[in-house]
Amino acid sequence: MRYFEYLFSINKKNEDDLIEVFFDNNFKDYYIDEDIKNGITTLKMYISAEDPDEKFVNILMEKFRLELLSKELVMEREWLRTWLDTLSPFELIEGIWINPFPEEPFEKENAEVLHIVPGSAFGTGLHPTTKLASKMLKKINLKNKTVLDIGCGTGILSMVSKLMGASEVKGYDYDKIAVEKARDTVRMNNMDIKIGVSDFLNDVEVYKPDVLVSNMVAELLIDLMNHKNFDKFITEKTEIIFSGIISHKEKIVIEKAKEKGLELKDRMEEDSWKALKFQKKI
Template identity: 30%
Template sequence: MDGKWFEVKVITKSEAIEPISGIFYGLDVKGVAIEDPEDINIKQKDKLSWDFADVNIFEFGADAAVVKGYFNENEKIDEIIKYIEEKIDLIKEMGIDVGRGIVTTSDVFEEDWATSWKKYYKPLRIGNKILIKPIWEDVEVKETDLVVELDPGMAFGTGTHETTSMCVELLEKYITESDRVFDIGTGSGILSIVSSKLGAKEVVGVDLDEVAVASAKENVAFNKISNVEVLHGDLVDVIEGKANIVVANIIAEVVVYLTSIIKPFIDKDGYFITSGIIRERKEDVLNALDKEGFKVIEITEKGEWVAIAAKPM
């Protein structure tokens, strides 16, 4: 980044971080930063060394999360703000608590941007094996750790949100070394990379967002893995054959739609792992799975979010 940029800030709550981040990635955003008070809870439970000394994480209150997007100074910022506000209203209609949902903007400069990521993203352990490591961080790695290196400045999906961590934990439980995995709505590529690290033989990540696809490919390269392919497009148009596991960390509405088309892509002994489901929509997803002939194997919940593992019948 060079010169002056616009920082657009949304003051929200932890449960709305992923859908609001998704709004930014539907625009020509140059990066997204997240400040989440839930990270403090993660820190207290984790043995890794976290440094929040220069992060004013509670600036807007103990339960307020902040999502920031960065835009070129040549962008029509008023139109961007209006668009974001309209999308936030749609998120509210889905039953997701966006908290204050306030949108503000300010000017930032290259030197501000250069240090912002190191303030907000630190190493994180998920499940029994996975260690999420920002590429610039030095961290003590255990013999049993499977390290996933990410640049959160380039991609959405850092592992800190409940939906992502639950998907990782379910993948850790169900993946075997001979598996083929489809990751629908791959975002940063985190679940594709995790699948590879857990021993999957082949992984295909798919996303409709070109920015996400580019970011996922970068993150795959950071991890020096050759069995992950990232594709741009819709599931039915770009993927061929079946997978042993299909994972989708998306919103409930999309999950319900996926249940109606996903079965032909899953091996008869395979699994459909999904999250991004707000608790209020849990029954909608369960009903859709039942209607389409899936047997629910496991349901996990964290905070306001739900993850489900199911098998085709």
């Protein structure tokens, strides 16, 4: 498949808002890079050349005053390669490293290594919302706990939970491509995690997980709390971790949680992103 690669120079101040728009539009084919030495932040967007939808690009250009530096026709593998070339193994959180090159052995003393190849699903661990959710999971003692991960993407939070000692982990995503990617990734890491397709909780057999984790935008977390099955999964013991919340939407998530009888127990932030932990009010 061929893609148009758009290269923009962006204002660093707009980075979080841009990422939020990509989230909202389920647009994943982008890459933001920062050249600290020269003080330049660039955005690469990839639009299918077979059926180019330039409307989205034009809207973004206008909204964020993006400066187009170049537009080139590229092959998919080339851009994935370019992306991989800029990556190297990195620390997700203390004690857990991500290796984007499973074919190249990578070990780190006193740390676990997860192999996750960037590509068609969200969740390489580079995004602050994934890091925040992982940090929140680390704060909980997951030994022998059951974990339900809604919007699992590559399955990264499910795998992090398993590394932290969870006994049973289930991850769901409504995006079939993400589910395929997560199944491959879980297999590549030799983990026993059930991954399935589900729109929120529609096709998840009801049970009471000790931990429910979800890294989705604020509006989707609210939809999840409003879902007809949500209350069936939650007991007084369930620790609910929500990440993916941009600062100015924190309030609406807390308000909805309150309406659902959930109490705010913990809160973490990175850049303009928040992660919140809730538990049912006793």
